Amino acid sequence: MNRVVITGIGLASPVGHALDPFWSALTAPHSGVRALTIVPTERLSTRIAAQIDDFDPTAHFEPKFVGQLDRMSQFAVYAARAALRDSGLTLTEENVFETATIIGNGAGGQNTLDDSYCRLYGQNATRLHPLTVPRLMASAAGSQVSIDLGLKGPAWTVTSACASATHAIGQAFHMLRGGQIRFAVTGGTEACLTVGTIKGWEGLRVLTADACRPFSRTRSGIVLGEGAAMFMLERRDAAMKRGARIYAELCGFGMSADAGDLVAADAAGAARAMAGALADAALAPDGIDYVNAHGTGTTLNDKTEADALRRVFGAHADRLAISSSKAVLGHSLGAAGALELAATALAVANQTIPPTANFEEPDPDCGGLDFVPNVARQAPIRHAMSNSFAFGGLNAVLVLGRA
Amino acid sequence: MAHHDAGMGKIERGSRLGGKAPMEVADQVKNVMAKELKLPVEELTDDRLLADVGAESLDVIEIIFALEEKFNIDISLKMNQGGSAGKRAETDLSNFATVGDVCRSVQALVNAKAAK
Numbered sequence: 205m206n207r208v209v210i211t212g213i214g215l216a217s218p219v220g221h222a223l224d225p226f227w228s229a230l231t232a233p234h235s236g237v238r239a240l241t242i243v244p245t246e247r248l249s250t251r252i253a254a255q256i257d258d259f260d261p262t263a264h265f266e267p268k269f270v271g272q273l274d275r276m277s278q279f280a281v282y283a284a285r286a287a288l289r290d291s292g293l294t295l296t297e298e299n300v301f302e303t304a305t306i307i308g309n310g311a312g313g314q315n316t317l318d319d320s321y322c323r324l325y326g327q328n329a330t331r332l333h334p335l336t337v338p339r340l341m342a343s344a345a346g347s348q349v350s351i352d353l354g355l356k357g358p359a360w361t362v363t364s365a366c367a368s369a370t371h372a373i374g375q376a377f378h379m380l381r382g383g384q385i386r387f388a389v390t391g392g393t394e395a396c397l398t399v400g401t402i403k404g405w406e407g408l409r410v411l412t413a414d415a416c417r418p419f420s421r422t423r424s425g426i427v428l429g430e431g432a433a434m435f436m437l438e439r440r441d442a443a444m445k446r447g448a449r450i451y452a453e454l455c456g457f458g459m460s461a462d463a464g465d466l467v468a469a470d471a472a473g474a475a476r477a478m479a480g481a482l483a484d485a486a487l488a489p490d491g492i493d494y495v496n497a498h499g500t501g502t503t504l505n506d507k508t509e510a511d512a513l514r515r516v517f518g519a520h521a522d523r524l525a526i527s528s529s530k531a532v533l534g535h536s537l538g539a540a541g542a543l544e545l546a547a548t549a550l551a552v553a554n555q556t557i558p559p560t561a562n563f564e565e566p567d568p569d570c571g572g573l574d575f576v577p578n579v580a581r582q583a584p585i586r587h588a589m590s591n592s593f594a595f596g597g598l599n600a601v602l603v604l605g606r607a
Numbered sequence: 608m609a610h611h612d613a614g615m616g617k618i619e620r621g622s623r624l625g626g627k628a629p630m631e632v633a634d635q636v637k638n639v640m641a642k643e644l645k646l647p648v649e650e651l652t653d654d655r656l657l658a659d660v661g662a663e664s665l666d667v668i669e670i671i672f673a674l675e676e677k678f679n680i681d682i683s684l685k686m687n688q689g690g691s692a693g694k695r696a697e698t699d700l701s702n703f704a705t706v707g708d709v710c711r712s713v714q715a716l717v718n719a720k721a722a723k
Contacts (some may be wrong), residue, residue, distance in 0.1 A: 249683075409668050409686045425687040467665060503687045504664075 208380045209607065211293065211448040212436030213546050214286025216279040218254035218429055218461040218534060222286070225552050226443060231580040233245040233561035235532045237415060237427050243399050250402050250411055253430030254534025272335055273348060274313035275395035279432035279539075280345035281352045284389050288353060292448055293387065293435035295354065304333060304385045305359035306376040306474035307352040307367030307434075310538025311401065313340030318398035345393045349434070356556040357385050360486035363538065365594035366498075368392055369433070370541030372599055374457035378421045386439065392542035402428065408467070410502050416535070418499035418528035418560050419575040421567035426500050429534025433542035450607035452552040455587060456485025459480055462597025469505050469593050470497075474512035477599035478589065482516070485603040490520045492603070494557050494588040500526020500535055509591065510570040525583060531561035541592040552604050557581045575590075618714030632678075632717050633710040639677055640706065643670045660706065667703070668677040673707075 206532065219229030219235030229236060240253040251391055261270045261278045273281065284305075286303040288295070295303070323329035338344060343361040350359045358379070362372040371393020376390035378442075405411055405428060412425035443450055458480025462473035482489060506528075514521050529547045536543055551557055563577035587605045631639075633653075644661055645721060647689060650718040657667060664686060671682050684703055 407668070407672060409671075409684060412685075412687065423687065425685060465663075465665075501687075 205381050206263045206383055207440035208377050208437055208454045208456065208497055209440045209443050210435050210451045210549050211438055211443050212287040212289070213293025213451060213549060214283040214288070214290055215431065215543060215546055216256060216259055216282050216369055217431040217433070217543055218256055219257060219532060221282065221548065223290075223546075226546065226552070230529060230532055230550075230558040231556060233532050233559055233578065233580070235247065235415070235561055236429070240397070243294070243402070244399060247399060248402055249406055250428075250433035251413070252427055253397055254427055254536070255397055255431055255488060261428070272339065272424040274339040274344055274394045274505070275315045275349040276313055276432070277339070277345040278307060279395055279430070280307060280393035280434065282392075283391065283393070283432040283434040284349040284353060284529045286390060286461050287391070287434040287436045291306075291438075293436060293438070293446075300354050300356045300388060302386040303343040303355045304376055304379060304388040304390070305346055305352060305355045306362065306372045306388060306390045307346035307349060308362045308363050308364070308367045308370070308372035308538050308541065309342055309345055310363060310394055311396040312342040312439045313344055314396035314401050316340040318400045321400070349423035350589050352422045353389065355389060357530045364598040364600070365596055366537050366540055366597050367592035367594035367600040368541065369460055370545070370590065370592035370602055371459065371598075373435065373542065373545060374459065374602060377454045377457055377602070380439060382439055384603060386442065388437040389434055390437060390551065391432065391434035392432050392539040394537045394539040395430045397430050412501065415562050416501040416531045417564060418501045418530055419510070419526075419567060419570050420562065420564045422564045423503065425502055427530070427534040428474055429536040431533070431536050431543055431544040432539050433544070435545070451549040452604040452607055454602065455605045456481040456483070456487065456603035458482070458484055458601045462599070464597055467595050469508040470597060471508045471511040471515060471598050473597055475515040477601045478512065478516045478591065481589065481601040481603045482595070485587070485605075487569070489517045489604065492517070492589050493522055493525065493583065493585045494548070494551055495590065496544050496551070496590045497526050497528045498591040498593045499530055499560070501528070501530060505593070507567070507569045509593070510573055513573060514571050521571070524574065525557045525576050525581065526573055527558055527560040529558060541590065541600065545590050545604075548588050548604055550583050552588050552606055555582060555585055557583055557585070575597070588589060635677065636674060636713050637706065639673045640670055640709065643673055645694045649683045650683055653705065653710065655706045656704055657706065657709070670709070678717055680712060680713065680720060682712065683693045684718065
């Protein structure tokens with residue numbers, strides 16, 4: 205089996221569109237959650253989001269091309285270009301056929317959909333833009349990445365709500381490990397901060413009005429976010445041969461389904477995905493030093509995740525450093541697993557644990573674990589785990605190791 | 608969604624067509640809950656806990672939605688109780704524990720709307 209490494213990372217995030225500002229915000233920590241201004245809020249009760257308000261598509265795409273790209277595709281193509289550039293890999297007429305494009309996305313082109321429906325039902329428009337369908341299809345971002353970079357290997361989009369990106373990256377990892385491809389551009393993208401989508405989330409009554417406080421006793425729910433993160437994956441021997449910088453090695457991938465509640469997380473299902481990732485990495489639980497948790501900031505998710513961590517890690521859970529990046533990044537749903545894997549890879553590369561921001565007080569329901577409150581910590585990280593647990597009970601977990 | 612709304616409206620219309628006096632708010636609330644929970648309305652006495660009548664979290668938010676639609680009110684309940692520690696949420700689940708709690712909350716909101 206081939207060993208697989210991350211040699212390039214690109215992203216568009218609420219805390220910047222390059223690795224330096226992203227990592228600075230995560231470690232400072234400095235939250236990207238702010239006043240929701242990118243959509244009209246008169247008909248919403250939500251007033252905050254981890255929104256991206258400094259991304260100018262015309263700075264990155266030809267005017268003609270901008271019209272083809274839903275916002276989710278703009279983030280994805282921007283991040284994929286950055287990941288390729290960051291990797292230093294040269295695409296050739298030959299290797300593009302051996303490069304996969306596997307992208308996670310949860311909600312499809314919601315900006316295009318919302319605009320179209322607003323015209324159609326709100327303004328009684330008689331026709332819609334001719335590119336409405338190719339802009340909003342769930343696979344649009346993956347197709348646009350493949351087209352933009354000229355990647356001609358296997359390409360498809362993975363959708364599993366909040367675990368989409370993690371499932372996508374895991375599939376790319378396994379294809380590389382199994383020798384079916386030599387390179388992969390993989391990650392996740394999401395841009396669904398529309399009035400319609402936010403209204404839908406308000407109906408679930410899980411959004412907080414003030415701040416995302418994962419694992420804190422005072423946590424009060426989710427803050428929605430948006431963005432994309434993309435990775436260049438390749439075989440370790442090939443990367444070393446060409447002298448590429450390696451952020452981290454992808455060591456394990458585990459998946460499970462709860463087959464239970466539609467929205468409530470299940471500790472047994474989450475634990476099976478974590479245990480599966482450890483087994484895939486041929487690691488004992490005490491080989492993990494850091495867990496980048498799903499940590500949404502809802503009462504139930506965080507309690508359930510803490511329970512699952514205890515089940516999988518036993519006594520070693522007390523020695524784990526655990527943090528959630530969602531206080532800083534918000535919850536970007538189908539992109540969350542990718543942005544959080546970027547955080548995890550940078551943690552491994554820098555041997556530094558990004559803290560759980562906004563942490564106010566421990567919750568006895570979260571098992572007395574070390575959630576690295578508010579202050580980044582330098583510590584040896586041999587292996588790290590990144591968790592994604594989706595609505596519908598779909599769980600995906602990745603394990604990274606040092607380069 | 609429109610289909611669902613139509614269903615909600617029928618309860619009220621039905622009661623009027625029956626020629627009876629307008630139903631008390633609490634009785635209307637219980638009818639909505641009974642329909643959502645697929646239970647006989649007689650089982651929904653004020654002291655019953657929502658959890659004990661089979662209302663899981665998704666049922667609770669669906670009941671709230673049905674009540675908001677029926678009475679044209681906004682029930683500001685959040686599903687995350689952290690607010691009770693931080694005193695942040697407008698209404699948390701601990702104030703929404705029993706069938707009677709739900710009736711009283713809706714009655715208060717209906718009264719407030721009438722007073723406007």
